[in-house]
Amino acid sequence: MATAVMTTLDPKSRSAARGMSDLTIRNLFIIPTIVFLIVFNIFPLLYSLGYSFTDFRASSPAAANFVGLQNYRELLNDPFIWSNFAITAKYVIVSVVGQVIVGFGVALLLNRDIPLKGLLTTLLLLPMMLSMAVVGLFWKLLYDPSFGIINYTLGLGSFEWLSNPDMALYAVAITDIWMWSPFVMLLSLAGLSAVPKHLYEAAAIDRAGSFYTFFRITLPLVAPILMIAIIFRTMEAFKTFDLAYILTSQPTTEVISIRLYKMAFQEWQTGRSCALAYIVLIMILAITNIYVKYLNKVKER
Amino acid sequence: MAAVTTSAERSLNKLAIVGVLIVTIIFLAPIYWIASTAFKPRNLATTIPPTVVFQPEISPFVKLFTKRSQLRTAPTPEQYAAAPWWERLVFDGGEKVVRSGRGEVQWSGYPSRFMNSLIVAITSTILAVGMGTFTAYGFSRFKIKGEQDLLFFILSTRMLPPVVVAIPMFLMYRVVGLNDTHWGLIILYTAFNLSFSVWLMKGFMDEIPKEYEEAALVDGYTRMEAFFKIVLPEAATGIAATAVFCFITAWNEYAFALIMTNRRAQTAPPFIPSQVGSGLPDWTVIAAGTFLFLLPVAIFTFLLRNHLLRGMSFGAIRK
Known part of the structure; x- marks a missing residue:
């Protein structure tokens, strides 16, 4: 942390003689944000924690009945929910591995003397800045079996992507890889450019092979930043909703967020969905914790 | 790379250039396809083989708005x-x-959805960046008990899956009548972006030497005056970059908008997909709507290019 810029809090400091004390200013600057986040993020979660112990349905006027842990017990014993988690896990693995291979690969290519490097990098970053839902929708046309450009370019005839239960999840993952490889590339580039040049020069003098140089110098030094990218993307892929929801309606692509959405807003099982939301929440917080620990570790370097 | 440039090294470089060009073309192809479909006559949008050369026309945009x-x-x-x-x-x-x-x-439904997107994204950006700047200054300059825990708390609110937050918010908004209103979405997006803006702005604030304000304090400025007259101008670039990031996030958001709005306050991201009905959709109109919607973000991406790294990594990594 940047302890060097900390000012000691002294209510009787020079500036306190006129105007507000530093203590007042600190509270004035920080407390509204904390309060805002508590009211609009934490309070709703407590509200839904309460509902998760009931059989409440937002679509019916019937009052909520307390059912104890029944929602949680049923959800954890429901094989369908576990298959949603399995689909999500498969999706996370396919899309994050794909993003790391493509993103890190392109970063290695870009980390050389390449004309117009800045422009090319910016152009490559474009997909991840765009709206997942809106651009994802257009991939429906690209994947179209009869007139999509993907089948045409690859010469796949009328290969079914999105309406094929075995292929749909991979199709969604490919679109996700297209959108988010640039993110891995961006962070990898930052890591690569921070590797001291003299290490490569020393390796060259020692006549080290490029294989050795890559595994002994490049990879270990880029690893921490690559790890940030991986954890961050894992977290995002775990939460994925937009792309899968828009591209297909196959049961094989029903990731946990989609299940949750359907349970809450189509089947109106409000109480049960609150319980499922809590199960998902705890998993997310666990990954977030790892992410933040890692962030701080890298920051301290 | 190695200081000695050998011929092997040079040909390797050439290979890398070819590789980068191929990757760039593949990555931009879908975006190019959106842009070109937006200017095609309808009968050329779904041809085999795909139509690449054609007389561009404006009719998809006329159809988009009417x-x-x-x-x-x-x-x-x-x-x-x-x-x-x-x-x-x-x-x-x-x-x-x-x-x-x-x-x-x-008029078609598009212009009003586009306006809703603008209203919601701009208002929530102003709120999130405004509050975030003050809070970031507080965290950057003052000693705060449990600072790390508070920062973790702030960050974790951003990590929640939208659907998880949306369920209780939907129930609460129903009670207070905020469903399908601009303010309902603005509040959600502000909360979502606030955590991001605090983290990002804190990085920018940490970089402003505290000696600047201390000199001002010695000269008789109050802390508030020093903040507004010395710190804010120094942070202007950071504030602008943070604002653009918040705008893009709010502009692109889909899940909250899908759940919380249905007509009056609906933004473009849930609206555009809802136009693809069960029949054969007119892809030129969808492409035109998509093209107009993506345009501001594409422009912002170029303006932001020097800040992208920091913005995408929560300010943790600097260039």
Whole structure:
């Protein structure tokens, strides 16, 4: 942390003689944000924690009945929910591995003397800045079996992507890889450019092979930043909703967020969905914790 | 790379250039396809082989903004001659523009959704960046008990899956009547972006030497004056970059908008997919809507290019 810029809090400091004390200013600057986040993020979660112990349905006027842990017990014993988690896990693995291979690969290519490097990098970053839902929708046309450009370019005839239960999840993952490889590339580039040049020069003098140089110098030094990218993307892929929801309606692509959405807003099982939301929440917080620990570790370097 | 440039090294470099060019072309192809489909006549949007060279036309945009219906009978020559140029484009496509009883052209749902997107994204950006700047200054300059825990708390609110937060928010908004209103979405997006803006701004604030303000304090400025007159101007670039990031996030957001709005306050991301019905969709109109919607973000990406790294990594990594 940047302890060097900390000012000691002294209510009787020079500036306190006129105007507000530093203590007042600190509270004035920080407390509204904390309060805002508590009211609009934490309070709703407590509200839904309460509902998760009931059989409440937002679509019916019937009052909520307390059912104890029944929602949680049923959800954890429901094989369908576990298959949603399995689909999500498969999706996370396919899309994050794909993003790391493509993103890190392109970063290695870009980390050389390449004309117009800045422009090319910016152009490559474009997909991840765009709206997942809106651009994802257009991939429906690209994947179209009869007139999509993907089948045409690859010469796949009328290969079914999105309406094929075995292929749909991979199709969604490919679109996700297209959108988010640039993110891995961006962070990898930052890591690569921070590797001291003299290490490569020393390796060259020692006549080290490029294989050795890559595994002994490049990879270990880029690893921490690559790890940030991986954890961050894992977290995002775990939460994925937009792309899968828009591209297909196959049961094989029903990731946990989609299940949750359907349970809450189509089947109106409000109480049960609150319980499922809590199960998902705890998993997310666990990954977030790892992410933040890692962030701080890298920051301290 | 190695200081000694050998011929092997040079040819390797050439290979890398070719590789980068191929990857760039593949990555930009879908975006190019959106842009080109937006200017195609409808019958060329879904051809085999795909149409690459064509006479660009503006009719998808005319159709995007107007309400249309299928033509049963062709317009008479007089009708056609009396119609303005843009209406003829719709006639040419086998459709007619729907008019009200008094002959006013009926708009499609798109312009109002686009406006909703603008209202919600701009307002929530101003709120999130405003609050975030103050809070970041507080965290950057003052000792705070449990600072790390508070920062973790702030960050974790951003990590929640939208659907998880949306369920209780939907129930609460129903009670207070905020469902399908601009303010309902603005509050959600502000909360979502606030955590991001605090983290990002804190990085920018940490970089401003505290000696600047200390000199001002010695000169008799109050802390508030020093903040507004010394710190804020120094942080201007950071504030602008943070604002653009917040705007893009709010502009692109889908899940909250899908759940919390349905008509009056609906933004473009849930609206555009809802236009793809069960029949054969007119992809040129969808492409036109997508193209207009993506344009501001594409422009911002170029303006932001020097800040992208920091923005995407929560300010943890600097260039």
